Amino acid sequence: MIHNDNRTAPGRLSVAVLGAGLIGIDLMTKVIRSDRLELGLVAGRDEATSGLRQAAKLGVPVAAGGIQSLVDNEHPFDVVFDATSAAAHAEHVAKLAPFGTMLIDLTPSRNGQMIFPTVNRADIATHRDFSMVSCGGQAAVPILHAITRAHEIDYIEVVTTAATLSIGRGTRMNLDEYVDTTQEAVRSFTGVADVKAILNISPARPPATFRVAMSLLGKDLTTESLRSAVRGAAAEVRSFARGFAVKACSAEDGKGFVAVEVTSSGDRIPRYAGNLDIINSAALLVAESYAADRLPMAGVVNS
Numbered sequence: 001m002i003h004n005d006n007r008t009a010p011g012r013l014s015v016a017v018l019g020a021g022l023i024g025i026d027l028m029t030k031v032i033r034s035d036r037l038e039l040g041l042v043a044g045r046d047e048a049t050s051g052l053r054q055a056a057k058l059g060v061p062v063a064a065g066g067i068q069s070l071v072d073n074e075h076p077f078d079v080v081f082d083a084t085s086a087a088a089h090a091e092h093v094a095k096l097a098p099f100g101t102m103l104i105d106l107t108p109s110r111n112g113q114m115i116f117p118t119v120n121r122a123d124i125a126t127h128r129d130f131s132m133v134s135c136g137g138q139a140a141v142p143i144l145h146a147i148t149r150a151h152e153i154d155y156i157e158v159v160t161t162a163a164t165l166s167i168g169r170g171t172r173m174n175l176d177e178y179v180d181t182t183q184e185a186v187r188s189f190t191g192v193a194d195v196k197a198i199l200n201i202s203p204a205r206p207p208a209t210f211r212v213a214m215s216l217l218g219k220d221l222t223t224e225s226l227r228s229a230v231r232g233a234a235a236e237v238r239s240f241a242r243g244f245a246v247k248a249c250s251a252e253d254g255k256g257f258v259a260v261e262v263t264s265s266g267d268r269i270p271r272y273a274g275n276l277d278i279i280n281s282a283a284l285l286v287a288e289s290y291a292a293d294r295l296p297m298a299g300v301v302n303s
Contacts (some may be wrong), residue, residue, distance in 0.1 A: 012038040013291045016070050018092065019083030020044035020051030020062075022168040022269065023106050026276050027081050028055055029267045030284045036291040037284075040077060043069040054268070067092050077101055078294075079287045085170045086110075086177040093129055102290055103129045104283050108174050108181035117285045118142050118236040119189060124289050133185045134178050135275035136160030136199065138282045139212040139237075139244070139260055141189050146233035147256070148190040150225065153218035156192050158182065161200040163207035166273035175199060209261050210274035211247075216256035226251045230258055241281045243274050 015037045017024050031039045042055040047064035055062045063069035076099035082092050086109035105112050112129030119142055140158045182197040202208040227249050237244045243263035250257055262274025269276050
């Protein structure tokens, strides 16, 4: 028969956030607002951290045992957001594999299926480990994918600039992985082999708004054709990341340039931290799309 296991409310999937840094705490806030997901745990490694204290004040269950806290939980979680480090993600995949959990990786580990909700959303139905690539990747790939569908491009350079105050310890530990994973994603979703990604961490005061600048070399590039390709892709990204804005879009003599900025919705992160907002908003959309496919069975199990 079918019965409710009290894991979560009917019509919602149970969620845990692994990692209580800047990304994890913003994710927590977004999940709490969702009508398809129910936050059951925020897990970190130190109960004294600011993130776990914030979660506890909001009445969210917290734990300081890291991945083991999820493994030892009475009921498996339907979805786990991994907001820890690239080096740790493979271990988390292995430990959660027996539970059939969907794992959404916000580290640049390159372990799972790379996902961009407006580009390859159909993959959500066929995979259980997803890589959100990087914040720069989430801002750039939908735009570049649209451009390369309309133009033959020979070279792409992606320069991401983020305020130092918006870059947590996990990202700082994974700078090489961030660049490598972003480059690989651009290659995979554009078909362009010659790609370079650069990450700038800006100490400017006031803090710099998150910005991604894309330079391209290709055939038949015009400002009009570039804007035509970018317009639709940008509107799709804005459907889930409202602060996404195209700030420049031009072409001349086979050289194209597109720059976008992202401001956050201003929940528990400042407006300049659009890097956190876009990757978390994309991750939330992946989880909610997965939940939409499973809503008739969410919160119930067979026995």
